[in-house]
Amino acid sequence: MVYTYGLKSLSTKPSGSLLNSAEMKSTLFGTTIGLLEDILTGSLIGPALFSKGVAGLSTSIIFSDVVFRWSALLGGIVLFILTILDGATALGLRILFSEIHINSTTAFHTIGIQAIVNAVIGVLIKPNNLN
Numbered sequence: 001m002v003y004t005y006g007l008k009s010l011s012t013k014p015s016g017s018l019l020n021s022a023e024m025k026s027t028l029f030g031t032t033i034g035l036l037e038d039i040l041t042g043s044l045i046g047p048a049l050f051s052k053g054v055a056g057l058s059t060s061i062i063f064s065d066v067v068f069r070w071s072a073l074l075g076g077i078v079l080f081i082l083t084i085l086d087g088a089t090a091l092g093l094r095i096l097f098s099e100i101h102i103n104s105t106t107a108f109h110t111i112g113i114q115a116i117v118n119a120v121i122g123v124l125i126k127p128n129n130l131n
Contacts, residue, residue: 002030002052003079003118006059007070007127023060030056043100047093051086058082063127072123079122080115087111 006026034052038045062078063070091107094100 002026002033002056003059003082003122004125005029006056007063007075007125010060010063010127022064023057026056026060027053028056030054044094044098046097047090050093051089054089055082055086070127072126075125076119076123080119083115083118084111087114 006022006029009022009025009029031049031053034047034049035045037048037052041048059078059082062068063075068074068078087107088111091102091111095102
């Protein structure tokens with residue numbers, strides 16, 4: 001959801017500032033989704049908030065036509081990498097700041113499956129400015 005919102009909020013006009021409204025909106029949306037995820041899981045507040053906020057900001061920056069121009073293949077690759085980084089960051093922060101015991105094999109298997117499914121979705125979703 002965060003990736004899709006980040007792509008859909010991209011504008012066609014470049015901005016002169018470091019963070020424009022698309023990046024701010026994507027980051028705010030990502031942190032809101034992360035906060036809801038943290039609340040619904042009943043665990044420590046913060047890991048998903050941080051990882052989803054970074055994912056929202058990264059999506060807007062990566063495809064701002066300054067770093068990369070969006071393509072279907074690149075969209076799939078970026079969403080695959082963002083999913084792995086999001087899962088690893090949230091998992092790492094939960095392990096670091098709480099006394100939770102996680103089977104790392106199962107956790108990384110789950111993150112890998114999510115990344116593969118999200119890569120397919122990343123190929124199909126395109127920014128509004130390409131419509």
